[in-house]
Amino acid sequence: MKAIEVKGLKKKYRKTEAIKGVSFEVDKGELFGIIGPDGAGKTTLFRILTTLIYPDEGEARVEGLDTIKDYKEIRHIVGYMPGRFSLYQDLSVEENLTFFATVFNTTIKENYHLIEDIYKQIEPFKRRKAGKLSGGMKQKLALSCALIHKPKVLFLDEPTTGVDPVSRKEFWGMLKKLKKEGITIIVSTPYMDEAMLCDRIALISEGEIMKINSPEGIIDEYDSRLWKIRGEDMHRLLKDVREYEGTESCYAFGDSLHITLKGGEESIGGLEKFAEEKGHGKIRGEEIRANIEDCFMKLMKK
Amino acid sequence: MKQFLAFVRKEIYHIMRDVRTIMILLGIPVIQIILFGFAISTEVRNAEIAIYDPSNDAATRRIAEQIETSSYFNIVKYISSPKEIDQLFKKGEVSIVLVFADRFREKMLHTGKGEIQIIADASDPNNATSLTNYLRGIIGVYQQELMKEQKVPYQITSEVKLLYNPQMKGAYNFVPGVLGMILMLICAMMTSIAVVREKEMGTMEVLLVSPMKPLLIIIAKAVPYFLLSCINLTTVLLLSVFVLDVPVAGSLFWLITVSLVFIFVSLSLGLLVSTITESQMIAMLISGMVFMLPVVLLSGMMFPVENMPDFLQWISLAIPARWYIAAVKDIMIKGLGFEGIVKELVILSGMIVFLLAVSLKKFKSRLE
Numbered sequence: 001m002k003a004i005e006v007k008g009l010k011k012k013y014r015k016t017e018a019i020k021g022v023s024f025e026v027d028k029g030e031l032f033g034i035i036g037p038d039g040a041g042k043t044t045l046f047r048i049l050t051t052l053i054y055p056d057e058g059e060a061r062v063e064g065l066d067t068i069k070d071y072k073e074i075r076h077i078v079g080y081m082p083g084r085f086s087l088y089q090d091l092s093v094e095e096n097l098t099f100f101a102t103v104f105n106t107t108i109k110e111n112y113h114l115i116e117d118i119y120k121q122i123e124p125f126k127r128r129k130a131g132k133l134s135g136g137m138k139q140k141l142a143l144s145c146a147l148i149h150k151p152k153v154l155f156l157d158e159p160t161t162g163v164d165p166v167s168r169k170e171f172w173g174m175l176k177k178l179k180k181e182g183i184t185i186i187v188s189t190p191y192m193d194e195a196m197l198c199d200r201i202a203l204i205s206e207g208e209i210m211k212i213n214s215p216e217g218i219i220d221e222y223d224s225r226l227w228k229i230r231g232e233d234m235h236r237l238l239k240d241v242r243e244y245e246g247t248e249s250c251y252a253f254g255d256s257l258h259i260t261l262k263g264g265e266e267s268i269g270g271l272e273k274f275a276e277e278k279g280h281g282k283i284r285g286e287e288i289r290a291n292i293e294d295c296f297m298k299l300m301k302k
Numbered sequence: 303m304k305q306f307l308a309f310v311r312k313e314i315y316h317i318m319r320d321v322r323t324i325m326i327l328l329g330i331p332v333i334q335i336i337l338f339g340f341a342i343s344t345e346v347r348n349a350e351i352a353i354y355d356p357s358n359d360a361a362t363r364r365i366a367e368q369i370e371t372s373s374y375f376n377i378v379k380y381i382s383s384p385k386e387i388d389q390l391f392k393k394g395e396v397s398i399v400l401v402f403a404d405r406f407r408e409k410m411l412h413t414g415k416g417e418i419q420i421i422a423d424a425s426d427p428n429n430a431t432s433l434t435n436y437l438r439g440i441i442g443v444y445q446q447e448l449m450k451e452q453k454v455p456y457q458i459t460s461e462v463k464l465l466y467n468p469q470m471k472g473a474y475n476f477v478p479g480v481l482g483m484i485l486m487l488i489c490a491m492m493t494s495i496a497v498v499r500e501k502e503m504g505t506m507e508v509l510l511v512s513p514m515k516p517l518l519i520i521i522a523k524a525v526p527y528f529l530l531s532c533i534n535l536t537t538v539l540l541l542s543v544f545v546l547d548v549p550v551a552g553s554l555f556w557l558i559t560v561s562l563v564f565i566f567v568s569l570s571l572g573l574l575v576s577t578i579t580e581s582q583m584i585a586m587l588i589s590g591m592v593f594m595l596p597v598v599l600l601s602g603m604m605f606p607v608e609n610m611p612d613f614l615q616w617i618s619l620a621i622p623a624r625w626y627i628a629a630v631k632d633i634m635i636k637g638l639g640f641e642g643i644v645k646e647l648v649i650l651s652g653m654i655v656f657l658l659a660v661s662l663k664k665f666k667s668r669l670e
Contacts, residue, residue: 050511052669071667072513080511086504090319091312102308103512145508 001064003028003153003184004049008058011044018044020207021058026186026200031179033198034188035292041207042188043083046157049186050080063152079151083158085138089131093122093141096130097148104149114181115144118174136167143174147183154178156187160194172197192293203296210299215292222290222298224248224260227268231257231280240278246270251297258294259285305514309522313496317526327492331484331534335541338476349433350396352379354387361407361416365444369400374436391423398422398433477542478630479603481561482623484534486568486597491589493527493572498585507669516667520576524569531565551637557630560643563650564626570657571622577664597623625649 004026011019019041026032034042047053048060051071060067065074087096097119101108112119118140125133130141139159146154156175160168172194175185187198195201195215202212211218231237238257241250248260261268268285275283290298317324351369355362369375378396381387390396403409403417410416420437424430497520500506509519535558542548550557571593579585598604600614601623607615618624629646632638 047507047669052507052510054668054670075511076513078511080508082504082507084504086508088312088316088505089503091315095312095315099308099312100508100512103305103509103514105305105513 001028002026002061003030003063004032004186005061006045006049006058007060009045009048009055009060010057011041011048011053011055013044017207019048019055022204022207022209023058024202024209024212026184028184029179029182031175031185031187031197031199033195033201034186034204035190035192035195035201035296036188036204037190039206040204042204043157044207045204046080046082046155046186046188050078050155051075077152079146079149079154081142081146081154081156081159083161085142087130087138087142087145090129092127092129093133094126096141097144100145101148106149108148111148111150114150114178115147117177118147119144135163136170139163139167139171143171147178151183153184153186156185158188158190160189160191168194192291192296195292201292203292203299205296205300210302211295218292218295219290222295224298226288226290226294227259227261227271227285228253228256228288229259229268229271229275229283229285230255231275231283233280237275237280237283240275240280241271244271244274249297249301251294253293258288260298306518306522309514309519310525313523313526316496317530327488327530328533328537330487331480331538332541334480334484335477335538335546338480339542339546347373348376349374349398349429350378351375351437352381352387352390352396352399353377354381354384354399354401355406356404357402357406357408359405359407361410361444362402364447365400365402365441368440368444369437372436372440374433387421391421396423397429398437400437474548474631474635476603477538477546477548478627478634479598479601481535481538481630482564482601482603482627483594483597484538485531485561485565485626486571486593486623487589488531488534489524489527489565489568490572490575490593491586492530493524493569494575494579494585494589495582496523496527497573497576498579498582501580502582510667510669517662517665520573520665524573527572528565528569531568535561535565548634550634552633552642553639556640556643557633560626560629560633560647560650563647563654564622567622567626567650567653567657570654570661574657574661574664577661577666596621600624601627603627622650622653 002025004024006025007023009019009022010017022041022045034045036042044053048055048067049062051067051074054068062074063077065077067074088099091099097108101110122133122137122140122144125137130138133141143156143159146156160171163171168191175187176197179185189195198215200212200214201218203210203218211221213221229237229241234252234255234257238250238252241247241257241259246261248262250257250259259268259271261271268287272283272285353366353369355366366377370377375398379390381390381399384401387399387401390399399421401419401421403419406416406418418441420434422430422434500509500519500523510516539550539557543550572589575585575588579588596617600607600610600618601621602618603623607618607624610618625646629643629650632642632646636642
């Protein structure tokens, strides 16, 4: 039995189709990432899986339980951390945790080993109101609350949105540890760099899954040559490169541009020359290995 | 059960930590009772009166004396010319003027007719009506005195007796009204807002994905407000008995029973609102406009239901506070017991069943 089985899931909100026929499976104990931009349908998918909303079509099973028929059982065995911080701001850290432990019929003591690493970091502030915590600490508290009953499947909807880079890194470290406890983790994120940390990922856009594979596998499937260039005036360079007739695609990535050329052209020399003529000085093209975002962009274009 | 208690405790934390709200909730009943009891009073007391008495004889002096000794009037001026009357009203120095005809007693004895004119400021018509009635009453008393002296063989005296509230105290009327209003406010409005707040904050999402039964979540939310209502019920009753001198003439037991029933009606109303609304704003508007306003206007608290057009009377039948206020009046003022409020109890209980049934049907254990 798989931890999660989803078949032909569809969901419509009035006129907009949030999910247009999604199917995938997640193995037990897997760290599965759902990667996509805002509005791709990630939250809708999570809400269907956590029995919060009905799908229009298709079926979804969590640990073999149907999300419509067996929703009560599912609510016993899953942990859910919604995208928005949803704990009680006027209760202290400790009160929040105690409350959720009691609601799930357990105590902090019973599963303390599970949350120890995470909770230790916020324990010094346990009397502080949850509303007065920093973003990173809020998220650790929310994770502790979602974990306190030792769920079989943990759903994390954009857990790192609005969190500083250091806390993000820590957070993913914690997920790796939880994985060792045998907890299946489904995590969604709009950050492509976090995708590399998952066992397998599903790239989702506009309600459709474009590809499911391990992050490495997805990169290996990238079949064009990819070049990186840098220049003084990046804004103008981007515009000029896009005007170049041999350019297939060109996207800005931080301080550089990632470019693919039409017809799988062997050399970037033509483009380098073109840029020089446009007054960008000496431009050096460097061939690089694609990252997840390159793959995402390419899939989006299809 | 442990879950339920943890939930109730959490809810009490929420309420206790929001100091401003709790102060308002506990303070409103006290302020309203005191306001209605002392400031906003429909009773007439010490109304300013001026008298124009050109005859100044035994009869007019006797009447003036009686006016002076009554607690309703306070003679501020004896005027010497009818021309002053207009001025007095314009300056707002008096609200009523009594004008005797000249040679009042003489004319009365000879022709059998004493002429008196009462001029009242009717910009507040209710006030003017009661003032003239009081004044007529005083004159009527004097008339009877006269008749006794003359030993007229056939006397017709109509005696008015005011039942239950002989002093015509306003407090008898508004204490039940304030009770109805406060309980409705706290139970219906606060409960619905508290539930909808969880929806708005996103915590409902987390709670739903937990083993806790959704219905239990909402009942747990209502418990602290139920307790708050009981505190308010006690304050209002204590204030009205000891500060406003409104006694509980009937059975205290049934008064509390009918109040508890009404609290449950309001809680079920709050529950219903919370199941159909998504934002605190809308919950507040519904409770405010749809519940509070009718309680004030149509329940008989401010205006007697019997005086309303048929259409509004029909609507008022559906307003729980109308029945509650009627029952409270029966017990507190008329001194009736169970037999007097059976009808109200049955109707209110029926409303609970109906409201709970509708909200259970509307209740969603999911987000949509």
